[in-house]
Structure formats: structure tokens, C-alpha cells
Amino acid sequence: MSLSLSELKLFREVVSLPTAPFCESKVQAFVREWAAGNGIGFEEDKVGNILLTYKTPGRAPQHPWVLQAHMDHPGFEWNSRRGRTVQAWFRGSVGEHYFPGARMQFFPLTGNPVSGTVEVVRRDRESGFLKCRIKLDEAVPLEPGTPGMWELPPWKKRGNRLELRVVDDLCGVVSILMTLKRLKDSGARRKVYGLLTRAEEVGFVGAISAAKNRLVDPAFPILGIEASKAQPNAKIGQGAIVRVGDASTVFDPELTSSLRKTARALHRADPSLKFVESLMPGGSCESTGLALLGYRTCAVCLPLGSYHNMGASKIEAEKIDLRDFESMVALLTEVSQTKPGDSNTAELKKRMLENHRKRAELLYGWK
Incomplete structure (x- = not known):
């Protein structure tokens, strides 16, 4: 299902927002306004994680799906300035050799971005984050905490x-x-949540806080949504990925089976919707972190090029295929209206035991 013009406009608006770990305020403000304008429930915990709710008339399902993503991306945070020289933090996983000479921009609350060039970078032993010295194109006073991104x-x-x-x-x-x-436009019958977390890029800090704050009921299944470095068996343009696991663990088999069942049905109905089933070892995601805290989790992701803006030799844009994204949204929409764990495993078990009943007696004729 192709995106509508209004969806493409929304897509472009959201991915154009500046963000960085602990500096997600522009994304938070956009989502807050969007929810109010579209009749979607909005709640924030005390640290700024967001819970969106599509509410349905009548009785809600016992265990609604929670769709989950994070609002940050590896980036800079303005710390101090002397003349045109700025000291800034960089948080998130990017190789240090990409920094010297790289162009970047700070994004104040109002006004135009402020550009500069990274001169020196070193790792802070205590925090583990990178300290950057940046030379601005022109001396501009900005507030500490202003986010920065690659230019x-x-x-x-x-x-x-x-x-x-x-x-x-x-x-x-x-x-x-x-x-x-x-879901709202179609009058879908099942309630669905959207959990948007902060500071994933520095160790799932927002997601762990959301769990500790009980922003989401621990009984609700969580479907993590990510972008992960493309793999030989999961290339850009081959389809959205039903992510069996990440670099650290594999996810809930019943929930994953539900995703696989729904993805295969969608592809049969519309072959333009494509899906790949794969373990994606390019990194660990919040589905692992939340699973370790007792949640049932599964995941989907997009195959990604230039992961974290790291090109072959320099900083460059991240890359995806629009058709993969369209397939992923179609899967999220469809699976959110299914009962979590509603897979074919019960039928498989029934067939397996029936086969055993018919053939087990042959085991006794081996002598």
C-alpha cells in the first residue's frame, strides 16, 4: 500500500526534525501537537517518554499491542562557547575517525541552524561520551543543551x-x-498504544525509565520498530524485516510467529508488500532491553545503509527504500488488530501430535 500525499508530507516533516540523545524536545513537541490535532491520546512520564493511545469505543482488548520506537539519533549537545570555538558532547555510536573535518549544525529553538566544523574529538573516560571542539562559521550565542547533527x-x-x-x-x-x-481513520476495533522513548542510543536509558515508571503495563506485548544495518540476507529493497533477534538475543517466539503469519498473509494478498525474516546482528535494540525487564517483545526493522551516518570513508545520509517502509507500515497496521500471540503454533502442534499418533508404533519394529 503506497503512502498518501499527506503521509509523505508527515514522513518528511518528522525525519527533518533535529534530535540527539537527551535533546529530543523538538520531536516531543511535534508529537504532542500531532496527537492533539488527530484525536490520539497523549501521555508523558516524568522523564519525557511518550505514550500515544488509539482509543476505540466499547471494551478494550485484554492485552493490546504496544508499538515502540525511540526519538533520538546519534548527535551533539552544545556545552560552552568562547568566540567561534564551541565545546560539545557527542553521544551515540559513531567511529571517532569520522569526526575531524566533518561538518555539523546546531539547531536553536528559533532561527536558522548554526554550522561549524569538528576540529578535535576525544573520549571522556568518566561518561564514555565524546568531547568535541567545533569551530563555528560565525560566533553565535546559543543555549547549553542545544542539539546538533551532521550537516x-x-x-x-x-x-x-x-x-x-x-x-x-x-x-x-x-x-x-x-x-x-x-487505525483512527478506518475505525479499527482494537486499542493500540505507541511508546516513544528517549536516549536509546546511549543504552536504552529512556526505555528502562519508562519500564521503571510503569508507563506501559508489563502485561502488554511490545513490538519494537527500528532500522538496522543491512545484511547479505536482508538487503535494502528486499522488504521490511520481521526481526527474529538482534546482536544480543532472540525475541518472544509466539509474538514473532504472529508477525510472520501476518506478514506472509499480507504478501499473498498484495505481492508488492515484501518481507524478510531474519536475525539482525548489527546491534542491540530496545526489544532486548525491555525483554530483560520482563516484557514480552518482538521486533520489525528497516534494512539500512550508512548506519549512524557512517559511509565508506565519511559522514553521509542514512539510506532506505520507500517500499520497505510502506511494507512495514502495512504490517504494523494489520498486526495491531490481531490478538497478540495469535500464530499458527497451535495448529502446528496439533499436526505434529497427529503425525506422532499415526507413526509412533513404527518405532517398536526397529529390532
Whole structure:
């Protein structure tokens, strides 16, 4: 199912927002306004994680799906300035050799971005974050905490190929907004939540706080949405990925089986919707972190090029295929209206035991 013009507009708006770990305020403000304008429930915990709710008339299902993504991306935070020289933090996993000479921008609350060049970078032993010395093009006073990102076009579309300043994970955020809007417009019958977390790029800090704050009922199943480095068996353009696991663990088999069943049914009904089933070892995601805290989790993701803006030799835009994104949104929309864990495992068990009943007696003729 192709995106509508209004969905493409929303897509471009969200991925163009500046963000960084602990500096997600512009994303939070956008989502708050979007929810109010579209009749979607909005709640924040005390640290700024967001819970969106598509509410249905009548009785809600016992265990509604929670669609989950994070609002940050590896980036800078303004710390101090002397003349044109700025000291800033960089948080998130990017190789240090990419920094010297790289162009970046700070994004104040109002006004135009402020550009500069990274001169020196070193790792702070205590925090583990990078300290950067940046030379601004012109001396501009900004508030401490102002977010910064690489100086890249936020959106470039060439056919179905998208080159974005941020895919990971603002594409996950906007996929949830699109899904909730589609459910509301269609009058879908099952309640669905959207959990948007902060500071994933520095160790699931927001997601862990959301769990500790009980922003989401621990009984609710969580479907994590990410972008993960493309693999030989999961290439850009081959389809959205039903993510069996990540670099750290595998996910709930019943929930994953539900995703597989729904994805296969969608592809049979519309072959333009494509899916790959794969363990994606390029990194660990919040589905692992939340599973370790007692939640049942599963995951989908987009195959990603130039992960965390790391090109072959320099900083560049992240890359995805629009058709993969469209397939992912179709899957989220469809699976959110199914009963969690409603897979084919019960039928498989029935067939297995029936086969055993018919053939087990042959075991006794082996002598």
C-alpha cells in the first residue's frame, strides 16, 4: 500500500526534525501537537517518554499491542562557547575517525541552524561520551543543551530510494504516527498504544525509565520498530524485516510467529508488500532491553545503509527504500488488530501430535 500525499508530507516533516540523545524536545513537541490535532491520546512520564493511545469505543482488548520506537539519533549537545570555538558532547555510536573535518549544525529553538566544523574529538573516560571542539562559521550565542547533527540534507528522494539525515529511529516514530492515524481513520476495533522513548542510543536509558515508571503495563506485548544495518540476507529493497533477534538475543517466539503469519498473509494478498525474516546482528535494540525487564517483545526493522551516518570513508545520509517502509507500515497496521500471540503454533502442534499418533508404533519394529 503506497503512502498518501499527506503521509509523505508527515514522513518528511518528522525525519527533518533535529534530535540527539537527551535533546529530543523538538520531536516531543511535534508529537504532542500531532496527537492533539488527530484525536490520539497523549501521555508523558516524568522523564519525557511518550505514550500515544488509539482509543476505540466499547471494551478494550485484554492485552493490546504496544508499538515502540525511540526519538533520538546519534548527535551533539552544545556545552560552552568562547568566540567561534564551541565545546560539545557527542553521544551515540559513531567511529571517532569520522569526526575531524566533518561538518555539523546546531539547531536553536528559533532561527536558522548554526554550522561549524569538528576540529578535535576525544573520549571522556568518566561518561564514555565524546568531547568535541567545533569551530563555528560565525560566533553565535546559543543555549547549553542545544542539539546538533551532521550537516546533511534532511530529505532526498530518488525514485524509491530515500537518503535521510535520520532514519534511525525517526522512521520508527513516524511509522507509529501513520499507523495510529490509519487505525483512527478506518475505525479499527482494537486499542493500540505507541511508546516513544528517549536516549536509546546511549543504552536504552529512556526505555528502562519508562519500564521503571510503569508507563506501559508489563502485561502488554511490545513490538519494537527500528532500522538496522543491512545484511547479505536482508538487503535494502528486499522488504521490511520481521526481526527474529538482534546482536544480543532472540525475541518472544509466539509474538514473532504472529508477525510472520501476518506478514506472509499480507504478501499473498498484495505481492508488492515484501518481507524478510531474519536475525539482525548489527546491534542491540530496545526489544532486548525491555525483554530483560520482563516484557514480552518482538521486533520489525528497516534494512539500512550508512548506519549512524557512517559511509565508506565519511559522514553521509542514512539510506532506505520507500517500499520497505510502506511494507512495514502495512504490517504494523494489520498486526495491531490481531490478538497478540495469535500464530499458527497451535495448529502446528496439533499436526505434529497427529503425525506422532499415526507413526509412533513404527518405532517398536526397529529390532
